Amino acid sequence: MALQLDxxxxxxxxxxxxxxxxxxxxxxxxMPEADYVWLPRQDILTFEEIVxxxxxxxxxxxxxxxxxxxxxxxxxxxxxxxxxxxxxxALSEIALTTNGILLPDHAAxxxxxxLDRVTVSLDTLRxxxxxxxxxxxxxxxxxxxxxxxxxxxxxxxxxxxVILRGVNDDELVRLLEYGTQIQAExxxxxxxxxxxxxxxxxxxxxxRREMLDRLERHYGPVTPVVEDTSAPAARFTLPDGTTFGVIxxxxxxxxxxxxxxxxxxxxxxxxxxxxxxxxxxxAPLRGGxxxxxxxxxxxxxxxxxxxxxxxxxxxxxxRHAFITVGRLKKDAHLEMHTRGG
Numbered sequence: 001m002a003l004q005l006d007x008x009x010x011x012x013x014x015x016x017x018x019x020x021x022x023x024x025x026x027x028x029x030x031m032p033e034a035d036y037v038w039l040p041r042q043d044i045l046t047f048e049e050i051v052x053x054x055x056x057x058x059x060x061x062x063x064x065x066x067x068x069x070x071x072x073x074x075x076x077x078x079x080x081x082x083x084x085x086x087x088x089x090a091l092s093e094i095a096l097t098t099n100g101i102l103l104p105d106h107a108a109x110x111x112x113x114x115l116d117r118v119t120v121s122l123d124t125l126r127x128x129x130x131x132x133x134x135x136x137x138x139x140x141x142x143x144x145x146x147x148x149x150x151x152x153x154x155x156x157x158x159x160x161x162v163i164l165r166g167v168n169d170d171e172l173v174r175l176l177e178y179g180t181q182i183q184a185e186x187x188x189x190x191x192x193x194x195x196x197x198x199x200x201x202x203x204x205x206x207x208r209r210e211m212l213d214r215l216e217r218h219y220g221p222v223t224p225v226v227e228d229t230s231a232p233a234a235r236f237t238l239p240d241g242t243t244f245g246v247i248x249x250x251x252x253x254x255x256x257x258x259x260x261x262x263x264x265x266x267x268x269x270x271x272x273x274x275x276x277x278x279x280x281x282x283a284p285l286r287g288g289x290x291x292x293x294x295x296x297x298x299x300x301x302x303x304x305x306x307x308x309x310x311x312x313x314x315x316x317x318x319r320h321a322f323i324t325v326g327r328l329k330k331d332a333h334l335e336m337h338t339r340g341g
Contacts, residue, residue: 003061006305012298013230014064014260015057017050018340019075021265021332024101025134027123029162029191030336032199033325037332043266047081049285053263056295058090060302066095068340070265073102079113086114093117097160097340101138103145107152118149119158119187124168125178133167150182157184160247163206164191172211173218180242187233187245193313193322194273195336200321208248212236230259249273253310261302262339270339271301274309274322278333 004012021039023031045053054065065085072078085094093116100120107118122142124130130139149157159179163169172188179186188211193200215238216222225235225243232254233245248254262270267282279301284294313319323334332338 004299004302006302008256008306008308010257010305011259012057012061012261012302014066015054015062016066016068016260016262016340017054018068018070018263018265018338019050019072019078019081020044020070021335021338022074023069023071023099023337024074025071025099025136025138027121027134027162028132028199029164030196032196033328036335037329039264039266039332039338043282045265045267045282047077047084049267049282050081051084052285052291053267053281053294054085054088054091056291056298058088059291059295060299063090063092064095065091065093066097066340068097070337070340071099071102072096073098073106079106079109079115082110082113082115095119097121098145100142100145100149104141104148107145107148107154111152111154115154117156117158118154119160120146120149121161122146122159122175123161123163124171125174126171129168146182146184157182158245159184159186160189161186162189162191163211165204165206167204169206172214176215176238176242176244179244185243185245187247189247190250192249192273192310193319195323195334195339196328197336198321198323198325198328202319205250207251208234208246209251211246230257232258249310251314253308253314255308255311264333264339268333268339269298269301271305272307272309273336273339274313275307276323276334278339 082094085091094114095117096115097119123133127139131137161175176186190207191200191205212222220239222236222238225237233247235243235245237243267280268278269281270278328334
């Protein structure tokens, strides 16, 4: 089939594939509450079902898959899923986003299985802050996980850091220098008011403009990288050639070039990170719907897509946390950790 375009001319090219809603830490900007409603185990897609759906998405033009969670490495035998996906020659990239805690145990197996690229979340280089942010004392293991990814031979390693005012916004330079040291590209992420960010507030957001101003005061002129891409990060270079990115979904959204959608671990398909309703693909899959019929279902919904969630949030006059705790308790699919980043 021809490449699928939505009503704003955006192609269906990138699939965020959540393999579990569980996580082994509790980051304050994602999972700040004391307890959560988890997806029923029997609803979680098997690897075979995941691959069947990925094949349909490939039919419609998807050529990049990113494995997410929750924490994807919690899912048992994940390298086997990577092996199955790596058999699909139409996929130009299979990537993984992880908090890094379990990478020491799995990095080599993932590389052998065919995983192309790894992104590790690293919000701070201070163990005390890591404990405060995540409620777990696992900072040293995250750093070992990053080392394990490098030792396994992963190139193009990326480090994602969510920047919160008064929490870790004084570590921009330190994080960049650590990235340079290990030859990884750092991406700073604005604090977003999606899903489980129940304590989000405008005053806690450090904007892209402010980050760049701070870095320019330290390093000198910061130069934008001119490139035609649908990647979420705008990239910049420092005078010494160091490249970094900023994902500014909160203050400078990139909705107009967004080509990604998200499939939850139990088969709900979301066309936007801010979407409050998903399309159930598990039921038709398990009900025996043909591949062609599932393909038509996905194609028709994408062709009708007009989602611009981050842009619409930016236009909100009374902006506060997007989803209340009460709504999250009633619908686990509204959680960021359920639908992946």
